[in-house]
Amino acid sequence: MSDNVVDLPIVGTKKNALEVVTVGTKSARVKRRLTSRTATVVSLVIAILWTLPTFGLFVSSFRPAGLITTTGWWTILQNPGFTLDNYKEVLLSTSQSSPQLGAYFVNSLAIAIPATIFPLVIASMAAYAFAWIKFKGSGALFVLVFALQIVPLQLALIPLLQMFTAILKPGQEALHQLIPMIPAQNYLPVWIAHTIFALPLAIFLLHNFISEIPSEVIEAARVDGASHGQVFFRIVLPLAVPALASFAIFQFLWVWNDLLVALIFSGGTPDVAPLTQRLAELTGTRGQDWQRLTAAAFVSLIVPLIVFFSLQRYFVRGLLAGSTKG
């Protein structure tokens, strides 16, 4: 499968990093264990140190409120107690003072799915044009798009917000008039912002992959009279699925875990704001309500962790590719 891997500009990624099988004869392994007892101990200590914080939070999220705030989670054996109330409270309770995460969870999904699909489609079209449509200035334009990766998104935030307020807001309000169910404060600005910030990296990565499709395949189709549109949908997209998947996963997690873009473009209401924003708010205003915070944090972690453990291989690849983003 390593030949189908998205062609990343980092050495060593062709080999699947997390899944390299342990090789070596039995004797070699025995010898290795004897020579590196210290190494084993040290790596065990690191592994425990790295897991302990998450584990502590996880254990605490199932403890009754009275116990969380008075005893440490490591005393769980002396102070036993198990409850799902914390989760019930943060997700389902409708009282004003509770986190009401249900709405924000839906928002996170509603933001992340389109904010993954839009840039994916737009970028793969542009990548196709750069790779397979010859035009004047193609090379220079591609370098420009590539160079845009160095613009940190902080540099675009203030004017972009001003533009959204001036141009997008009337449109949002008109939509609200038309379909009252859709609030005037809707997802549109967040989707657009995430799409824009994703484009330079997405175009660059997908171009790398799409340009390596054998030219005979594309030329044969062109000679047979296929238009660029047909070539793109029938040949290029199906062949580029591994690259599309890697980028999609990276982008989905990036959007899901993002706080900065959400803070600025969502307006902070339950109509739009994602989980991360609600969590940041809760730590600010109710920083000692640990029974809520622990459960709330786990609600926000569950989707990335599922993606991580089920799609580790794509996840690593996407991560390596996107490490300079933002």
Added chain:
Amino acid sequence: MTTADLLGKIIQVVGALAAFALVIGLLLFLIDRAPKRGRDYWQLTFFIAPALLLLLAGLIYPAFRTSLLAFTNSSGAYVGAENFVWMFTQPAALITLGNTLIWVVVVPTISTAIGLGYAVFIDKSRGEKYFKALVFMPMAISFVGAGIIWRFIYDYKSGGSDQIGLLNQIVVWLGGQPVQWLQTSPINTFLLIIVMIWIQTGFAMVILSAAIKGVPTEQIEAAELDGTNAWQRFTNVTIPGIRGSLVVVITTISIATLKVFDIVRTMTAGNFNTSVIANEMYTQAFRAGEQGRGAALAIVLFLMVLPIVIYNVRIMRKQREIR
């Protein structure tokens, strides 16, 4: 959340996706039926224009605007370099710059060192896959989530009562007095840095581990036959073999560190002398209404990131050419 709200949200998402698909499909239909003369031109426009227009309106133009904003004050009047003078003279702003420097020195160094050591120790050991997954897992967690996880570790309860934060409990076990960690400068900055190290070490480990496996075994065996010990083999064979990846890891983590925002925002909101540039930029521009200062901070951030990114990109391109 009422059912009507949920329905409204579903309508938004489905509607947007449908509208998007419709526009793309319609355009595609039209360009295939464009007049023969100039059809290639229309097709090219269809494929490339959406991306270019978005980039122009959403990234290039705003970046220029920000550069101009940096020379204005909160009411929009031109003030020359005043915002930059403010940044390099006000004690609070100087602390922000200093903190950013501490972050960008400490985080890449320590996470790369631990990641490399860990990668070497678990290389070819039993259960390597699980060892890796454990340390790599924080990478999937949002900075906000990580912020909450670690705030819990640093939690403080006054003297007599039981501690629920692990760090203070350890201090108490060792016979000390509990500390309000996040309010105590300058140690709080380092405690925030630990969170970033916790996240980035997994990244360093995964890439360096892949690189270590790329070092030819013949070289290592040859060195072994020459009677070298493990440390000598590590410094003289392994390190030179993975130099390229080391550079990529360090520069990548440096860039991420310079832009760190969420951790500081969730854990201290930049109070108690812990602010960094990205957080201060947000505070000034979107909380204090000082857009000029925010823009100036964004530009300083850009200038700090710029050389690292260029260097990183050059290394990546060079490696692509070699392959």
